[in-house]
Structures are given as structure tokens and as C-alpha cells.
Amino acid sequence: MSIEIPKEKQRQRAPSKRSLETRGRIFDSAERLFAERGFEGASVRDIAKEANVPAGLVTHHGGPKEALFCYVVSRRAEELAAARINALNARKELGPLTLHAILDCFFAPYLEKAETGGPQWLSYARLVAHVSADPRWRDLAAICFDPTAKIFIDEIAALYPQAARQTIAAGLVYSVSAMLALVTSRWRVAALGDPRPDAASHLDELITFCAAGIEAANTTRAS
Amino acid sequence: MSIEIPKEKQRQRAPSKRSLETRGRIFDSAERLFAERGFEGASVRDIAKEANVPAGLVTHHGGPKEALFCYVVSRRAEELAAARINALNARKELGPLTLHAILDCFFAPYLEKAETGGPQWLSYARLVAHVSADPRWRDLAAICFDPTAKIFIDEIAALYPQAARQTIAAGLVYSVSAMLALVTSRWRVAALGDPRPDAASHLDELITFCAAGIEAANTTRAS
């Protein structure tokens, strides 16, 4: 599979307002359907129909299907990465970091967008879950998510100077997967537990869970 | 999507040895390709080619593609569920359960099969990851995995009588997703951490992580 994230090709004229709107509709539809059904589960024609455009337009704006997928994944990944780095830097100025604080800087930006940024951000978690599940997107995942992950691992490593970096990395990967599970499998948690109406403060629970896990994995001596 | 797990239809003659071998090859190929590329990413003809049979035979043995998928998922789910329940019951007779012990009974059976039971069990984790990522398989996932999950949640709930069942359920869902991440994203952990040659004892690390997470989530007072 492709590893390249498509770049804007050079143009001689600025795009019209209408054109930009259509582009946006196409990308949003693609994101929603890719998230719901995976890469080959969502056809170009499905995406076109959802965006209310003829099929040819999807190719025109998004390029080959693979490129469209990569772009849609990387688009929000970049925004998310920036938000996370910003949160981290802002927190750093308030004093020395704790593990809870680091994880909060990692989780909160996404969960915030998921709840206030509209349904697109919610479906984005499903999209990432598909990317993570499919080895064909390994390179795409590495490009989109590894740089930020490395930065956060560095911060955690500073708190546990004696710990193996591998263990810290594993902890963060587990944490990310737990966060994806929180968003994509809320129904599952609800089905397995007693129905509880309040949807608030899942974030606190998640951070508590992950922080304790990372803490324990990096202070316990392996058998 | 279908929710039904296909049953053996009634027959008047026992299947031949050759026929059983072909069936097995078809199911194994289907499992491997579904795991690698997802449901629509793996075509019936791909599966047939991998199993060295004509395409029509896949339909003959596996039924419609959906039924084949459901069967392939549920096949190992049943074996895995049995192994987990057995491990739990065996441990119960040794004395009162700890959280570590409960999680070990949940994780160890799979990781054991993944390392000794051949590559099929390894690819099965990917298959489950695809099922989890795609909301269209929600019912299938519920049928295959919820009964066992409920039993383990009950055991954990007995250790934390004051905790909300919802929190315990969330903890187990997080734990499962972490286990899937361990198997499907080992490369990612390796890429993010320093390369470390020993692949042993990831299980201990995982259990430590999840146990501490569940413990913390169920003893910390939510804000």
C-alpha cells in the first residue's frame, strides 16, 4: 500500500468557494464511510452519493482511492498532533509534569474534539481503529502517529529514568488502544455493565486506568 | 449484517477425509485473509486461490461470504472461551482469586495459543481487531465474546463490592484492547522504544498494566 500523503498540486488559480465546499463534503463523506466500513468496504460511489456528487468528482478531488484514504487519515492526525503538543507545552510552563498530567495532555485534546467538534471527530476514532487493525496501513500509521508518540514517551521516560523505554512505549500503545476502545466500544461497556445514564468523566476513569498501569509496569520488577 | 452463526446442515453420509481437509484449508485461508485485509478486502477468489480450490468450492463449504466470516470468527472464539473458563475454574480451586490471577486466566490462554498453536492464532487477534473496529459486526462480537466477559466481570466485581459494574466493564474492555494491541502492534512498540531482543514476558507486563489500571479505577473516587 501507498505510504505517501498527497500534497496540493500546483495551481494557477485560486479554487472557488463552491469547489472548496465540494472538496470538504467529499472528504467528510469519505472519512465517515471509511470509518464505518473500512477501506474496501466504502466504495468511491458510496462516498460520491453521500457527498451528493458524481463519482468522477471524488477521483478528481481526492485522487486515487488510496490517496484519498491516506489524506483523510492524516488530515486530522496533524491537527490532533498539534493540539497535543500545545497542551503539553502549556502544561510544562505550569511546573514539573506528572504522569497524570502527561496523559491528560495526550487524551484530553481528542476527547474534547470528539464531544464538541462534531460527529466527524467521533467517527475518526473508528477510522484510526481500522488503520491500526490492518497491517497494510502500517506505514501510514507510523507517519501519522509515531512522531507525537515519541515525544510523549520521552516525557514519561523522564519520570522513570530507570525504566526500559520498551516498557514505556508498550504502556502508551496500550493506552491509545484503550482510548480507541472507549470511543468505539462505548456500547460494549454499556452492554456488559449495568446501564448508567451519566456519560461524563470517562476521561478521568481512562486516565486513572492508564496512569496506574504505566506506573506499575515501570516500577514492578519483571519476573 | 448477519448475526447468525452457521450450523452444520443435516447430512446422510459422513464427510470424506479429503473433504474435511479441504474444508479446513478453506477456513484457514479465509481466517488468514480476513485477518489481514478485513471482510471486503479479502475476496472469495483470493481465499480460494490461497486454499488451492476453485472459487465455487468456497461457497459450497462456507456458504455465503458473511456466514463464512461469522463462522471463522466464532470457531476460535468458542475454543478460547472454553480455555478461559477452564483456567478460571482451575484457579478457583487453589484458593481465593486475586485480580492478577483473574487477568492471568483471561490473557494466558490466548497468548499461549498464539505462541504455541501456530500462526493461525496469531492472525486471529487481527481478525478480532477488525471485528471490534467495524460496527457492522457488533452483534457478532456480542455473541462471541460477551458471555465470557460477563463471567470475568463478575469475578472482578466480587473483589470490589463497592465499585460500579460499569467501571469494571470498562476496565476489562480496556484490557482486551490492550491485549489485541500487544499482538497486533508489537512492531509499533518496537519502533517507538529502543530495540530490545527479548520477546519474553510481555504477558507479565500486560497483566501488571491492566491489573494496576483496574485496581486504580475501582478504588479512586471519581472527581
Place this chain on the structure above:
DNA sequence: CCTTATTTTGTACGACTGTTCAATCTAATA
């Protein structure tokens, strides 16, 4: 306003999709 880069439309293409089916072969049962 005029020019023309760009967007939009509909059609068309060849490849592939899941599934069906009649014909043929194999082997379990009586």
C-alpha cells in the same frame, strides 16, 4: 468583459465481485 484554468457532469471501460449451476468425479453406505 474575455480568456481559460478549473470544476462538474455523464458515460464508458475492463477488471473484479459474490454466487449459481450443470456436469463430472469421489467415496460412504448398503
Place this chain on the structure above:
DNA sequence: TATTAGATTGAACAGTCGTACAAAATAAGG
């Protein structure tokens, strides 16, 4: 061994797939 349920084969079906393309509509830049 004879019978025939069942397995196997390959061809064929009607759709859908991703994509390319020419023609038409639109609107940015001069």
C-alpha cells in the same frame, strides 16, 4: 460391488468496482 450423496470443477451470471475521458459549466485573473 452397486448405488448415489456429496465433493469438485469450470463456466457463466448480473452487479459493482476504481478510474479515465470528452464535453459542458463555472468562475478566477487580466
